[in-house]
Amino acid sequence: MSLEIIHTDAAPKAVGPYSQAIKVGNWLFCSGQIGIDPNTGELVSADFVDQTNQVLKNLQAVIQAAGSDLTQIVRVDVFLTDLSYFSTFNEIYARWLGNHKPARQTVAVAGLPKNALVEVSLIAVL
Numbered sequence: 001m002s003l004e005i006i007h008t009d010a011a012p013k014a015v016g017p018y019s020q021a022i023k024v025g026n027w028l029f030c031s032g033q034i035g036i037d038p039n040t041g042e043l044v045s046a047d048f049v050d051q052t053n054q055v056l057k058n059l060q061a062v063i064q065a066a067g068s069d070l071t072q073i074v075r076v077d078v079f080l081t082d083l084s085y086f087s088t089f090n091e092i093y094a095r096w097l098g099n100h101k102p103a104r105q106t107v108a109v110a111g112l113p114k115n116a117l118v119e120v121s122l123i124a125v126l
Contacts, residue, residue, distance in 0.1 A: 001024055001025050002024075003022055003023070003024055004022070004023040004024075005019045005021075005022060005023075006019065006020055006021035006022065006023055006028065006062060006065055006066045007019065007020050007065070008020065008061050008062060008064075008065035009038065010038060010061035010064075010065070011033065011038055011058040011059075011061040011062045011065075012033070012036035012037070012038045012041060012058060013038075013041070014031065015034075015036075015113055015114070016113075018031050019031060020062045020065075021062045021063075021065075021066060023066055023126065026125055026126045027123065027124075027125060027126070028063065028066045028068060028072075028123065028124040028125070028126055029123055030059055030062050030063065030121055030122045030123070030124065031121060032077075032079070032119040032120065032121040033055045033058040033059050033062070033119065033120055033121070034051070034055060034112060034113060034114060034116035034118070034119045035050065035051030035052065035053075035054035035055050035058075035116055035117075035118065036054065036058070036114070036116075037054065038058070038061075042114075043114055043115075043116060048085050048088060048089075048117045048118065049088065049092065051116060051117050051118050052088070052089055052092045052093075052117075052118050053092060055118055055119070055120050056092070056093070056096045056120070059120060059122060060096075063122075063124055066124075066126060067126055068124050068125070068126045070096065070097055070100065071100045072124045072125045072126065073097070073100065073102040073122050073123070073124045074102050074103065074123050074124060074125055075102055075103045075104070075122060075123040076102050076103070076104040076105075076120060076121075076122045077104070077105055077107075077120065077121045077122065078093075078104065078105065078106040078107070078118070078119075078120050079106075079107055079108075079109045079112060079118065079119040079120070080106060080107070080108055080109070080117070080118055081108070081109060081110075081111060081112060081116075081117050081118070082108065082117070083106075083108045085117065085118065086106060089106070089118065102122070
């Protein structure tokens with residue numbers, strides 16, 4: 001099975017030596033996204049809600065570039081710098097995904113690139 005690198009200008013460029021996503025067969029493995037505006041390369045704001053919406057917008061762009069959509073997500077990994085954001089994240093996440101409820105884990109971390117407050121990675125089927 002061959003690997004295909006997925007890239008879109010509608011999502012931020014990688015801030016390190018990795019791809020936005022890798023397609024393998026019918027699977028899409030998306031790298032973690034933080035709330036970077038793809039036009040500026042900077043965090044959209046210091047606000048958790050703004051960052052979370054941008055993260056999900058970025059992931060949606062990558063998934064669409066691979067030919068899939070949010071309803072095809074099977075696994076989500078969420079990294080929060082403060083677990084007090086958990087309920088706010090859940091509200092935003094539920095608005096984006098609607099009735100679709102992929103498997104998910106949420107963990108607290110000491111820090112994220114660019115001092116982001118949230119990072120999300122995922123696996124989707126194509």
